Amino acid sequence: MEYDELPELTDDMLARATVNRGGRPRSASSKVLLSVRYSREVVDFFRATGEGWQSRMDGALKEYVAQHSRR
Template sequence: MNASKPALRRSLKSDLARVDAHVVKQGEYDDLPELTDDMLARAKVKRGGRPVSENPRKLLSIRLPVDVIERWKATGPGWQTRMADRLSKVR
């Protein structure tokens, strides 16, 4: 890493100053159809993000011996899910 070079800023790759300076003219939106009640009735709102889980998880803080954690970690990726599955079977 070269500390003498400044880090590059992320860019939106659009000219926001030009967009902000644009003034909407009278006939610019004449081609767009009028918004009707039928159009609004057919509209669907799509929410972003992950879907709601049927079996949501709850954050819990628990202290376990280091050797227990290391044995689970040694089983590879997904060890926390496998641990949760094993604990859910012990009822």
């Protein structure tokens, strides 16, 4: 369809329009972007588990926090 063949937008069409932002859906839990250093052994271990290794590393750290904050 060519530009000049497009129908003109009516007020009703604009009133019913919604914004589609696209991309990934936002997570319910917010994350913080930062730079940290880990030992090669730790990084190699988690990377060897394949795709999603950063999420598994986050999960292991969350588990540690949960176990150590119950004191």
